[in-house]
Amino acid sequence: MGLLLATPRARAARALRRLVHDPGSPLAGRTVLVTGASSGIGEATALAVARAGATVLLVARRPEELERVRQEIEETGGRAAAYPCDLTDGDAVDTLVAQVLAAHGAVDYLVNNAGRSIRRSLDLTQDRFHDFERTMAINYFGPVRLTMGLLPAMRExxxxxxxxxxxWGVQMKAPKFSAYLASKTALDTWSRIAGRETYGDGVTFTNIRFSLVRTAMSAPTEAYAGRGASPEQAAARVVRALEDRPVTVNTPAGDVGELLNILAPRLSDWLFHRFDAMFPDSRAARGE
Ligand SMILES: NC(=O)c1ccc[n+]([C@@H]2O[C@H](COP(=O)([O-])OP(=O)(O)OC[C@H]3O[C@@H](n4cnc5c(N)ncnc54)[C@H](OP(=O)(O)O)[C@@H]3O)[C@@H](O)[C@H]2O)c1
Structure with missing residues (x-):
């Protein structure tokens, strides 16, 4: 689906590479900054991007985990640098941007992957306004501040x-995810609009709407146990999005959910309400 939406120039470049049997990636020799590179999808993406020949800038809070990933990349002949940073700290993000630009010049590719998911019903969220603040801080304000910091050099x-x-929940609008999905939707919309403004400068955006991936993030929800794609499968889709630069990468189920929301919104409400009742709050969401 996403491929259909790839920019014509990126599709033509991919076709040309296939035609001349050139296995090279457009990421080779480029600088790619990956946030949330200390685990899960971000770690797998960092490793894959390094294998494609890019210099990877690893960002997350835990320095020892970033160092582990950096060493793994360098031991296999890749290039990487670690930048520990709490992306919810605005001053720290500004410092990160200054350090990265000074050391590497313009970043060619940015993967806004660091995030926090909360699956909790409204009932349990009643006295937890910080659920909304925390998800906005890491899923929206952090990536917007980082992107805004790196954009001028990209445009130049x-x-x-x-x-x-x-x-995919940004399309589905899944119950119990109101805090999480509102923050993800904010970034989805911001990027779509930003991309229209930067299009003339050769700067583009892709919104990947993943379904379930087996990581530390999805683990606390008992209903998800053992389900979903592996981090490596998810990373392969991120790399493909970096190479092809489609506007969105969706799942068929996400597209069906979005269509249902448009064509039959009350039917969609009823279906989601019924479905949601089958899956109560997890023990983690109840604080057990
Ligand atoms: N797993 C799924 O089913 C699924 C589905 C759809 C979308 N996603 C999205 O995929 C992305 C990656 O999640 P994941 O599943 O790979 O989970 P994960 O293994 O828990 O990774 C989350 C990453 O975000 C980093 N992070 C969290 N808070 C941060 C902060 N304040 N500053 C800097 N880095 C921070 C974490 O590193 P530190 O703890 O070291 O800071 C970690 O590297 C998230 O945006 C998530 O919303 C996941």
């Missing part, structure tokens, strides 16, 4: 691509 060099790791 006439090239840049930003991939946002989002959720």
């Amino acid at each position: 060099q006439g090239f840049g691509h930003v991939v946002n790791v989002l959720s």
Whole structure:
């Protein structure tokens, strides 16, 4: 689906590479910054991007985990640098941007992957306004501040691509995810609009709306146990989005959910309400 939406130039470049049997990736020799590179989808993406020949800038809070990923990349002949940063701290993000630009010049590709998911019903959220604040801080304000910091240099060099790791829930509007999905939807919408403004400067955005991936994030929800794609499968889709630069990468189920929301919104409400009743709040959401 996403491929159908790839920019014509990116599709033509991919076709040309296949035609001349050139296995090379457009990421080779480029600088790619991946947030949330200390685990899960971000770690797998960092490793895959390094294998494609890019210099990877690893960002997350835990320095020892970033160092582990950096060493793994360098031991296999890749290039990487670690930048520990709490993306919810605005000053820290500004410092990160200054450090990265000074050391590497313009970043060619940015993967806004760091995130926090909360699956909790409204009932349990009643006295937890911080659920809304925390998800906005890491899923929206952090990536917007980082992207805004890196955009001017991308625009000046006439090239840049930003991939946002989002959720199919932005299309589905799944119950119990109101805090999480509102913050992901904010980034989805912001990027879509930003991309229209930067299009003329060669800077583009992709919104990937993933379904379930087996990571530390999905683990606390008992209903998800053992389900979903592997981090490596998800990373392969991120790499493809970096290479092809489609506007969105969706799942068929996400597209069906979005269509149902448009064509029959009350039917959609009824179906989701019935479905949701089958899956109560997890023990983690209840604080057990
Ligand atoms: N797993 C799924 O089913 C699924 C589905 C759709 C979308 N997603 C999205 O995929 C992305 C990656 O999640 P994942 O599943 O790979 O989970 P994960 O393994 O828990 O990874 C989350 C990453 O975000 C980083 N992070 C969290 N808060 C941060 C902060 N304040 N500053 C900097 N980095 C921070 C974490 O690193 P530190 O703890 O070291 O900071 C970690 O590297 C998220 O945006 C998530 O919403 C996941």
